[in-house]
Amino acid sequence: MSRRQFLVLLGAAALAGCAPQAAPPAGFAEGLDAPYTLASGDRLRIIVFGQDNLSNSYAVDGSGRVSLPLIGPVQAGGLTTPQLERAIEAKLRNGFLREPRVSVEVEQYRPFFILGEVTTAGQYPFVNAMTVQTAVAIAGGFSPRALRTQADITRQIGGRLVTGTVPVTFPVRPGDTIMVRERWF
Incomplete structure (x- = not known):
């Protein structure tokens, strides 16, 4: 590989790290203000x-x-x-x-679930005012290969499951499933 190709590849990787994070789906933000609805596990x-x-x-x-x-x-x-x-x-x-x-x-409240690049994936009791970062801490922290800036949340909105990529400061709701992805480098 030539030096020039290496520098182009390195520059592309650096710019990918600076790309804006994906915004959560519209229903995610609206659901935070809605009154809490009961479900199995409460x-x-x-x-x-x-x-x-x-x-x-x-x-x-x-x-x-x-x-x-x-x-x-x-x-x-x-x-x-x-x-x-x-x-x-x-x-x-x-x-x-x-x-x-x-x-x-x-x-x-019903529990939340956390999967992926955390120390101890599983089901945990929900805590009020929880964020993705708090959920990761409850699960023992990030693994060494974890993407530490964002995660995927799957939540039921309007009777159907919706998955969105959110920053680690995003609020978690009871029953959510959080997936912490692996970073590329």
Whole structure:
């Protein structure tokens, strides 16, 4: 290889490192401001005021439902906590309680997943205000070959999975799958 070809190749590699990072898909930024919707893996604290035997901690099952005493399964997947409160109140009002008052709060969010060039890939509990960089730290840090400036996030938006390349400062949501890619050099 001639010296001139080597310098051209070296210059191209240097410019590739300076290229602007890809912006996340439009739905990613919009989804950050949207109210949190429940899904399988969330753990909820449901309080029925004046009914201690109905108040407890419940998990959203694989089909997106929570099962309560007396009323049975209630669809929770895709709903916000206020929407689930109203759904439970409606079922309780249907022959069980005269004027039920229900409070629902998320006790534990569904986990996130991290793959690729991290020390320990896997499933981890979600932490509020988490970024990709925080998720990498929870997974033991970057591997020596990791691309440390960006990652791919796969998230469910509008009922379908969307993958986008984001900077490491981008917020993570419960249920996201993060893929840390290998750097080229």
